[in-house]
Amino acid sequence: MLKLQITNEDNNKIFQNLNNDQIAAVKHINGPLLIVAGAGSGKTKVITSRIAYLLSIGKRPDEILALTFTNKAAKEMKERIARLVEPEKAIKIWAGTFHSIFARILRKESHLINYTSNFSIYDQEDSLSAIKTVMNNLGINIQQINPNFVQSRISSAKNRFIDIYQFERSAESPSEKIIAKIYIEYDAYLKKNNAMDFDDLLVNMIKLLDNNKDCLNYYQNKFKYILVDEYQDTNRAQYLIIKLLAKSHQNICVVGDDAQSIYRWRGADIHNILDFQKDYPYSKIIKLEQNYRSTKTILNAADSIIKNNRNQLSKKIWTNNPDGDKIELYSTFSDYEEANKAAEYILKEKNNGRNYGDIAVFFRTNAQSLLFENALRSNQIPYIIIGSLSFYKRKEIKDVLSYFRLIINPNDNEAFLRVINEPPRGIGLTSLRNIKQYALDNNLSFLETCKYAFNINDLQKKAQVSALEFYNLINEYKYLAEKQSSFSELYEFISKTGYLNLLQELQTDESLDRIQNIEQLLNDIQRFYENNENGNLSDYLQQISLTSDIDNKDLSSDRVSLMTIHSAKGLEFPVVIITGLEQGLFPLERSDMHYEEKEEERRLFYVAITRAKEKIYLTYSETRSRFGAVQNQNKSQFINEIPKELIISNFESYNKDNITKTKTYKKTFENHNEYSQISNYPDNYSQLLGQSDLKIGDIVTHQQFGKGKIVQLTGFGQQQKADVVFESVGKKSLYLKFAKLQKI
DNA sequence: GACCTGCTGATTTTT
DNA sequence: TCAGCAGGTC
Numbered sequence: 001m002l003k004l005q006i007t008n009e010d011n012n013k014i015f016q017n018l019n020n021d022q023i024a025a026v027k028h029i030n031g032p033l034l035i036v037a038g039a040g041s042g043k044t045k046v047i048t049s050r051i052a053y054l055l056s057i058g059k060r061p062d063e064i065l066a067l068t069f070t071n072k073a074a075k076e077m078k079e080r081i082a083r084l085v086e087p088e089k090a091i092k093i094w095a096g097t098f099h100s101i102f103a104r105i106l107r108k109e110s111h112l113i114n115y116t117s118n119f120s121i122y123d124q125e126d127s128l129s130a131i132k133t134v135m136n137n138l139g140i141n142i143q144q145i146n147p148n149f150v151q152s153r154i155s156s157a158k159n160r161f162i163d164i165y166q167f168e169r170s171a172e173s174p175s176e177k178i179i180a181k182i183y184i185e186y187d188a189y190l191k192k193n194n195a196m197d198f199d200d201l202l203v204n205m206i207k208l209l210d211n212n213k214d215c216l217n218y219y220q221n222k223f224k225y226i227l228v229d230e231y232q233d234t235n236r237a238q239y240l241i242i243k244l245l246a247k248s249h250q251n252i253c254v255v256g257d258d259a260q261s262i263y264r265w266r267g268a269d270i271h272n273i274l275d276f277q278k279d280y281p282y283s284k285i286i287k288l289e290q291n292y293r294s295t296k297t298i299l300n301a302a303d304s305i306i307k308n309n310r311n312q313l314s315k316k317i318w319t320n321n322p323d324g325d326k327i328e329l330y331s332t333f334s335d336y337e338e339a340n341k342a343a344e345y346i347l348k349e350k351n352n353g354r355n356y357g358d359i360a361v362f363f364r365t366n367a368q369s370l371l372f373e374n375a376l377r378s379n380q381i382p383y384i385i386i387g388s389l390s391f392y393k394r395k396e397i398k399d400v401l402s403y404f405r406l407i408i409n410p411n412d413n414e415a416f417l418r419v420i421n422e423p424p425r426g427i428g429l430t431s432l433r434n435i436k437q438y439a440l441d442n443n444l445s446f447l448e449t450c451k452y453a454f455n456i457n458d459l460q461k462k463a464q465v466s467a468l469e470f471y472n473l474i475n476e477y478k479y480l481a482e483k484q485s486s487f488s489e490l491y492e493f494i495s496k497t498g499y500l501n502l503l504q505e506l507q508t509d510e511s512l513d514r515i516q517n518i519e520q521l522l523n524d525i526q527r528f529y530e531n532n533e534n535g536n537l538s539d540y541l542q543q544i545s546l547t548s549d550i551d552n553k554d555l556s557s558d559r560v561s562l563m564t565i566h567s568a569k570g571l572e573f574p575v576v577i578i579t580g581l582e583q584g585l586f587p588l589e590r591s592d593m594h595y596e597e598k599e600e601e602r603r604l605f606y607v608a609i610t611r612a613k614e615k616i617y618l619t620y621s622e623t624r625s626r627f628g629a630v631q632n633q634n635k636s637q638f639i640n641e642i643p644k645e646l647i648i649s650n651f652e653s654y655n656k657d658n659i660t661k662t663k664t665y666k667k668t669f670e671n672h673n674e675y676s677q678i679s680n681y682p683d684n685y686s687q688l689l690g691q692s693d694l695k696i697g698d699i700v701t702h703q704q705f706g707k708g709k710i711v712q713l714t715g716f717g718q719q720q721k722a723d724v725v726f727e728s729v730g731k732k733s734l735y736l737k738f739a740k741l742q743k744i
Numbered sequence: 745g746a747c748c749t750g751c752t753g754a755t756t757t758t759t
Numbered sequence: 760t761c762a763g764c765a766g767g768t769c
Contacts, residue, residue, distance in 0.1 A: 463745095
C-alpha cells in the first residue's frame with residue numbers, strides 16, 4: 001500500500017511537463033519502440049523520464065542498459081535520472097557510451113576472447129602509429145600508400161564488421177590487397193600487444209556474444225530494457241550488438257533524428273534508423289515534433305533546408321514559440337574581415353544585453369578557428385574553444401601515459417616505442433631495429449627484449465646498457481600499477497625516467513608549461529583515486545582513453561563558444577553565428593563526392609541552424625586563404641535554400657566608396673603574414689592585387705555588356721575578378737583575363 | 745644517433 | 760600555410 005503511494009508520487013514527478021507524445025514514449029516499455037525526436041523536442045527529457053518510470057514501477061536499475069555516443073550525454077542522463085529517482089538507484093543503471101560499457105564487459109570477459117583484463121586501449125593516434133609500425137615491418141613504404149588512408153579503410157571495415165578474411169577475399173584492386181595485408185598484420189599486432197583500438201571494442205563485443213552462448217544468454221537476460229540514444233549515428237557493428245542483446249526480450253527503445261545524422265564518414269549508417277520498422281516489424285513509432293527550442297523563423301529555415309534531402313523519415317517540426325528575428329546574412333571581402341565581422345556582431349549582441357555565453361561561432365573546419373580566435377582576442381572578447389587539442393592528446397601527456405601503460409601492460413609495444421628514446425637514451429633507429437628483430441625472432445615483447453639486451457649481438461654496448469636500464473626502471477615501478485599510488489610516487493617514477501629533467505633543462509615557456517601539464521595529470525590521478533575507492537591506474541587509463549575533454553568543458557562561464565558544427569551537436573545557444581558559408585567549404589566539396597555525402601553536408605547545416613534558439617547570423621567571404629593560397633569563393637548553395645523572406649541581407653561593404661574599401665583592404669593585409677613583407681602599400685590597392693591597374697569606381701566598357709562601373713575587385717593574378725554594374729544588364733562578375741575591360 | 749633541410753599533401757573526429 | 764616525413768650531414 002505504502003509502496004504504491006510512493007510510486008504514484010514518483011510518477012507525478014516523472015510526467016510533469018511532458019506533452020502527450022512524450023508521455024506515450026515514456027510509457028511504452030514493452031516491445032520495440034522508435035522515437036523520432038526532432039531537434040529541440042525534449043529528447044533527453046523523454047529518455048530520462050522513461051528510465052525513471054521503469055524504476056518507479058519496480059524494474060531493477062541493473063537490468064537497464066542505456067547507450068550513448070558521448071560521455072557528456074551519459075553523464076547528463078545519469079544526473080537527470082538521479083534528480084527523478086533515488087540517486088543510489090540511478091548509479092546502478094548501466095548507462096554510458098557504447099565504448100565504455102563494452103570495455104567494461106570485455107575486461108570482465110577478457111579470458112573468453114584471448115585477452116587479459118589489463119589490455120590497453122589505443123586511440124586513433126596510437127592506432128595510426130601501430131599501422132605505421134606494421135607497414136614498416138611489412139616493408140610497405142608510406143609513399144606507396146598513405147597510412148591515414150589505410151587506417152580509415154581498416155576502421156571502416158571493422159565498423160561494418162568485416163573481418164580480415166572477408167576483407168582479404170573481397171580485395172580486388174592492388175591497393176586493397178596491400179591494405180588487406182596490413183589489416184591482417186595489424187590485427188595480429190594488436191593482439192600481441194594485448195591492445196584494442198576503439199573499433200575493436202565493438203568488434204570484440206560481437207565476437208564475444210557470437211562465440212559464447214552462455215555469455216550471450218547472460219547479457220540478454222541481464223539487460224531487460226535497452227535504450228539507445230542518437231540511433232541515427234550507429235554503425236553496423238553497434239547495430240549488430242544491439243540486435244543481439246535485444247533479441248530475446250525485444251524491449252528495445254531507440255531515439256534519434258535521421259535529419260541529424262552527420263557521421264556517415266565514420267561508418268554511421270543512416271539506414272539503421274530508416275529501416276528500424278523492417279528490423280522490428282512489431283515496433284511502435286512515436287514522433288516528437290514539437291520544438292521547444294527555436295523561433296518559428298529558425299524552424300522554417302531549417303525545414304526549407306532539409307526538404308532538399310531525399311532520404312528521410314517524414315515529420316513536421318513545429319513550435320509555439322514566437323516568430324523571432326530574421327536571419328541576418330553578411331558577406332565580407334576576406335576571411336580575415338569575416339572574423340572581425342563576427343567579433344562586431346558579438347559586441348553588438350553584448351551591447352543589446354546578451355551575455356557572451358549566449359553566443360556561439362560555428363565553422364566547418366578546424367582550420368577556420370584561428371582567425372576567429374585572433375579576432376575575438378583583439379576585441380577582448382572572452383571565448384572558449386570546444387574540441388581543440390585535448391589535454392590528453394598533448395605530447396607530454398601521451399608520453400607520460402605511455403610510461404604508465406608500460407608498467408600496466410608490458411606487452412604494449414606502441415607505448416614502448418613512444419618512450420624508449422624519450423628522453424634520448426642513445427637507442428636510435430638502428431638499435432631499435434635490432435631490438436625489434438630480436439623480439440620477433442624470440443617472440444618477446446619489446447620491453448622484455450630489453451631484459452636480454454646483452455644477448456643481442458648487433459646492439460652497440462652503449463645501447464645494450466641503456467636498454468637493460470630501461471627494462472629495470474619499468475620493472476622497478478611496476479608496483480605502481482597495482483595500488484593507489486600517491487602524487488609523489490608517480491612523480492618519482494616520471495623523474496627517474498629522465499623525462500622531467502629533459503623539460504627542466506630546456507627552460508622555455510613551452511617546456512615549463514609541459515611540466516605543469518604533467519603535474520596536473522598526476523593531480524588528476526590523485527583525484528580519481530579519491531573518487532574511486534577501488535580504482536587503480538589501469539582504471540584511470542581506461543577512463544581517460546575513452547574521454548575527450550569536451551566532456552569536462554565548462555560552458556557555464558560567460559564566454560563565446562567557438563567550435564566546428566560536429567562538436568555543436570546536442571548543444572543550444574540563443575545566438576549562433578554560422579561562418580564560411582561558401583561553396584566548396586560548406587558544403588565541403590570534392591569532385592568524387594558521393595550523393596549521400598552531399599546530403600550529409602546539408603544535414604550538417606540543419607544541425608547548425610537548429611542549435612539556435614533566437615537568432616542566427618550567416619556569414620561568408622568572397623576570398624579565403626586555403627592551403628596557403630588566396631582563393632575566390634562563391635556563396636553557399638545552402639543560403640539560397642532558405643526562403644528570402646526569412647533573411648535580411650547586409651552587404652554594406654559593397655556600397656562603401658572606394659576610399660573606405662581601400663582602407664579596410666590594407667588593414668586586412670597588414671595582418672596577413674603572407675603580405676607583411678610588402679613594406680609600402682601602393683595607394684591604389686588594385687595594384688597590390690596583381691597586374692591590373694583597374695580600381696573600384698572606374699568606368700569601363702565591355703564588348704558585350706557596354707558601359708559599367710567597377711564596384712568590387714577580388715582575387716589575384718589569373719584569378720582576379722571584377723564586379724561591374726553595367727547600365728544594360730546590371731551587376732556581373734567577370735574574370736579580368738577574359739573580360740578585356742577598357743577603362744574610359 | 746641527433747640535428748637540419750627540403751618535399752608533400754591537406755575535412756568533419758562522439759569513442 | 761604548416762606539420763610530418765625521409766634523407767642527408769656532422
